[in-house]
Amino acid sequence: MRIVIIGAGFAGMYAALSAARLRDIQGVSPEKLEIALVAPEPTLVVRPRLYEPKPETLTAPLQDVLKSIDVVYIKGSAEAIDTRSKIVEIAAGQGSRKKLSYDRLVVATGSRLFRPNVPGLAEHGFSVDQFDDAIALDRHLHGLSSRPASKARNTVVVAGGGFTGIEAATEVPSRLREILGKDAPLRVVIVDRNQAIAPDMGAGPRPIIEDALRKLGVETRLGVGVASLDKSGVTLSSGEHIECETAIWAAGMRAAPLTTQIPAERDQFGRLLVDRELRVPSVNGVFATGDAARAACDDVGNYALMSCQHATRMGAFAGNNAAAELLGVSTRPYHQKAYVTCLDLGEAGALFTRGWERTVEMVGDVAKKTKRDINTVWIYPPRAERAAALASADPERVTSL
Numbered sequence: 001m002r003i004v005i006i007g008a009g010f011a012g013m014y015a016a017l018s019a020a021r022l023r024d025i026q027g028v029s030p031e032k033l034e035i036a037l038v039a040p041e042p043t044l045v046v047r048p049r050l051y052e053p054k055p056e057t058l059t060a061p062l063q064d065v066l067k068s069i070d071v072v073y074i075k076g077s078a079e080a081i082d083t084r085s086k087i088v089e090i091a092a093g094q095g096s097r098k099k100l101s102y103d104r105l106v107v108a109t110g111s112r113l114f115r116p117n118v119p120g121l122a123e124h125g126f127s128v129d130q131f132d133d134a135i136a137l138d139r140h141l142h143g144l145s146s147r148p149a150s151k152a153r154n155t156v157v158v159a160g161g162g163f164t165g166i167e168a169a170t171e172v173p174s175r176l177r178e179i180l181g182k183d184a185p186l187r188v189v190i191v192d193r194n195q196a197i198a199p200d201m202g203a204g205p206r207p208i209i210e211d212a213l214r215k216l217g218v219e220t221r222l223g224v225g226v227a228s229l230d231k232s233g234v235t236l237s238s239g240e241h242i243e244c245e246t247a248i249w250a251a252g253m254r255a256a257p258l259t260t261q262i263p264a265e266r267d268q269f270g271r272l273l274v275d276r277e278l279r280v281p282s283v284n285g286v287f288a289t290g291d292a293a294r295a296a297c298d299d300v301g302n303y304a305l306m307s308c309q310h311a312t313r314m315g316a317f318a319g320n321n322a323a324a325e326l327l328g329v330s331t332r333p334y335h336q337k338a339y340v341t342c343l344d345l346g347e348a349g350a351l352f353t354r355g356w357e358r359t360v361e362m363v364g365d366v367a368k369k370t371k372r373d374i375n376t377v378w379i380y381p382p383r384a385e386r387a388a389a390l391a392s393a394d395p396e397r398v399t400s401l
Helices: 010-025 063-068 131-146 163-180 206-216 257-261 308-327 364-378 386-391
Strands: 002-006 034-039 043-045 059-061 072-075 077-082 087-093 096-101 104-107 111-113 155-159 187-192 218-222 226-230 233-236 241-243 246-249 253-255 286-288 340-344 350-354 359-363
Touching: 002 010, 002 096, 002 308, 010 034, 010 063, 010 104, 010 308, 010 386, 034 077, 059 063, 063 072, 063 386, 072 087, 077 257, 104 308, 131 163, 131 246, 155 163, 155 233, 155 241, 163 187, 163 206, 163 218, 163 246, 163 340, 206 218, 206 350, 286 308, 340 364, 350 364, 359 364
Parallel strands: 002 034, 002 104, 034 072, 104 286, 155 187, 155 246, 187 218
Antiparallel strands: 043 059, 077 087, 087 096, 111 253, 226 233, 233 241, 340 350, 350 359
């Protein structure tokens, strides 16, 4: 028997850990139940931190962890899924391809930044979405120091006033002062089509966010969008033109395209609709998890968001349930009633909220310490020691806040 997990992000990593945990509990050998993880590299990209400087350091190796729990790593990119034959086709590099059969498939392919057909976006826009994107932005920012001083050089426009856009925008001032000098006259502008900043955060936290933006000197343009980008800067739908040499796109996410290979219903973000055990109901033997799945967190209408917080726990349930079906034991319904947010606000600290109503619990330096703990400890892989790694993946305890 074989479980194939596609993706080495937070959901894929925890799916592998959890499946291996249940296999171990049931006393089943790796030879009887093989768990295989397919990804281009055996590396976790710490994606929630890609708005920070030095993005090249924001990865964590998985090879030793996978070896310690007897999970087979298969290098390559899954490019085709035949759900009738239960086969995944993998591009393994240098033009070679291989086919891998499965008894259960866990789709943990994550999400991608949605880039609409805005003129000039592909040529002139940066992002902090993927590892290579963040490195390209960092190199660009460092390259600004070699350019003539000007308003455009010292101006950054961030398209998107949600979580990612705010974290990118509030981190930019300190990053640019490090590069251009502490006295450089900087300008950072957030652009968002919504009438309020951080529309998903609600009215409670918003004054804290707005105050932080004022302290940092970050401007906002609300109720307008980006109409076009070119070498001279960004033109807004209002007609305003902002001279800048750096534009960061942070508006909207979509599930990775591989989800379209599964003949099943998807939501407006491309996520596969799943049942409470994270199965794709219409397709035999397929589970979806993390940003690839639209999953109910509870019985009152809350659904998992495209976030590390939800992906880790969803991954643990998906891996456990894929293994449970093959081992003939009970599956566990995914649930995640606890929900928190911890929004980095750069040198203005951070904001920590609890619950779907986003009740403010911590602000400023206290919240910043929690954010650092989350970013540098909590979301990293467990140590590559079998007992500790398996113990970390109890679905009922993963991301239990």
